Amino acid sequence: MSDSTVSTAPRGIGANSLTALAAALLALAYSASFWRQLLAADLPGGLRGALFLLAAFAVVFAFNGLLLSFVAWRGLQKPALALVLLLSAGAAYFMDGYGAVIDRHALQSVLETDLREGSEWLSWSMAGYLLVLGVLPVLALWKLPVRYRPWPRELAGRAGFMIAMLAVMGLAVLPFSREFSSTARNHAQLRHLATPANLFNAVRGYAKHAAPGAPVVVEPLGTDAHGGSRYGVRKPVLMVIVVGESARADSFSLAGYPRQTNPELAKIAPVFFPNVSSCGTNTATSLPCMFSDLGRARYEEAAARGRENLLDVIAHAGLQVEWEDNNTGSKGVAARQREESMAKLAAAAPCDADGCLDERLVEHLRDELAAPGTEDKVFVLHQIGSHGPAYFKRYPKQFERFTPTCQSVALQDCTTEQIRNSYDNTILYTDHVLAALIRLLEHEAGDRAPALLYLSDHGESTGEHGLYLHGAPYALAPGEQTHVPMLLWTSPAFQRWRGLDSGCVQARRSDPLSHDHLFHTVLGLLDLQTTVYEPKLDALAGCAPA
Missing domain, CATH: 3.40.720.10 (Alkaline Phosphatase, subunit A)
Structure with a gap:
């Protein structure tokens, strides 16, 4: 093979491949609390139990892939994934370390804290999580060459990838619909532990909750209130x-x-x-x-x-x-x-x-x-x-x-x-x-x-x-x-x-x-x-x- 042939070979990975890689990484390394609680649930035994866990991974992986597909575009994909990885590292620290769940109320508590209270969370353990699950993967991401095709082909490829993710979810759920239904009903907290879906839902819920609407007009309450006959008779x-x-x-x-x-x-x-x-x-x-x-x-x-x-x-x-x-x-x-x-x-x-x-x-x-x-x-x-x-x-x-x-x-x-x-x-x-x-x-x-x-x-x-x-x-x-x-x-x-x-x-x-x-x-x-x-x-x- 000539040097010219080597030099013209495509370098890096495609946008969809990067999305799949990130989806798998998030499902495994950043969602440990999800898997820990799922394993503690009432799962079927033997081979069916093992296959159910595999199907659960397929669902989490495919759902992550579907979410991340929306930002898999030239100029947007790397910054968006970097932000997701950093936020997911922080979420993993609180879930793994404190048994916390990530929902709208948790996000609201974080956003409404003050500098003094927020600084009390800083620790070497948190720094370790942010370094290993946040900074290092982001640095690797930034150095990774990614190929993007002309936008008509990229759009068609993205649509195909998203359809494939939907198909994976459907094929994974279909043989285990009873197990998935039972687990979702009896262990509702699991939806707050799979990253980054929990972050997405928390942000969406908080944004909807805090969205500015019409100026708040405070409704009066108890304007007829008055003290009983004892007031003014004895001590204040x-x-x-x-x-x-x-x-x-x-x-x-x-x-x-x-x-x-x-x-x-x-x-x-x-x-x-x-x-x-x-x-x-x-x-x-x-x-x-x-x-x-x-x-x-x-x-x-x-x-x-x-x-x-x-x-x-x-x-x-x-x-x-x-x-x-x-x-x-x-x-x-x-x-x-x-x-x-x-x-x-x-x-x-x-x-x-x-x-x-x-x-x-x-x-x-x-x-x-x-x-x-x-x-x-x-x-x-x-x-x-x-x-x-x-x-x-x-x-x-x-x-x-x-x-x-x-x-x-x-x-x-x-x-x-x-x-x-x-x-x-x-x-x-x-x-x-x-x-x-x-x-x-x-x-x-x-x-x-x-x-x-x-x-x-x-x-x-x-x-x-x-x-x-x-x-x-x-x-x-x-x-x-x-x-x-x-x-x-x-x-x-x-x-x-x-x-x-x-x-x-x-x-x-x-x-x-x-x-x-x-x-x-x-x-x-x-x-x-x-x-x-x-x-x-x-x-x-x-x-x-x-």
Whole structure:
């Protein structure tokens, strides 16, 4: 063969071949969690089981090929594949390391986090995933020569490739339709674990969800609200609503947890409600939902944004409302109220470059209450609480009582015992913060009628069922992520002001409750009269005069 013949030979691979190569790589190396969970499902045994797994690979491969075909054009294919590989590497890290699923809510949580919280995810384990599954494949892709034919032939070839991918899916599913139907029905989480289809669906869902429409006109709610006859007769009312973060009821010794995680609260003996479920499994969903009157069954973020909430109703009744935040904001709940961020206030202990510990909320509330006044007030304190994976950053060193601990954000590098110890230390610190708040309110009881209500936004997984953190789809979420703690403390002054029957409150403590009850329970506790109040959703209805 002559040199001229060699020099004119086609170099590189075709666009369709590159698409097929990328589709196979994504199906194998980037979807390990998908295959791990599929193998744990109820699969047929023997040869049929092996053939079903092969058919499943064919379906995932062909679907990936179909998706990637839409970007397989000169000038677009390499940049698009590079982006897919980098995003898929990040997704694989969270799926493999934390048992996370990739859906719209997970994407929303990522996009709505702040720089401080986002930086806590950085670790050498993440860097390893991004290097091996992201940077190195992208560099290889960039150096790979690719052939593109004239566009009429390329278009015809692309159409043929896509038809072939559809045929592969059909031929793979047909002999195993019963197995595919059963697996899809009983293991719905699998659709959130196959990359990059899960990324595509998450982006599509978030884009549809966040797409700008007509300007939001906020619908008034409870504008008829007014205080009952007790207002102005006795001391000013002071209610503090503490919103916990990632705290699960199962880790509270007040709920029967064998470890003593609530030693200070146990001495104060507030009323603990052990049977409460959350509206969602992530802050972006639960926070606006729990302050809305819509309830979990009717809750949609767009509807909540276009409607006033509990804080607005309280303000309509003439009470002052303030939101004090040590997390990532109120998610719009306090849009029409005063909202302050602890991280943006003048630096003071216990704050540093990583943010503030929750005791900053106590100190700030102390400063707020130092000013004399006769107004009826409601403060909402939003904790950083037990937000992971940096549990070790959520409490001072003196609260590291359960050891050994996990001193890394890469939870997969720690043992289950270390993770559980670190998480329990965050609950121990929350116990201290709540007790400090109650002691502060007790000090205020001479001039006001104070009460405190604590309720977490969602729970947390610490390795149970192979899951970590939170954010699982609600229908699939374990109880660790949806079973949340709630407690109520009322001063004698508040009990007298409201005419609250403590025996009745104790009798209600074991009732099944949810975030749906917060809106109406607070209205009832504050004796606010309004047509939007529903007694059947007031956890303490009948425990005080109407």
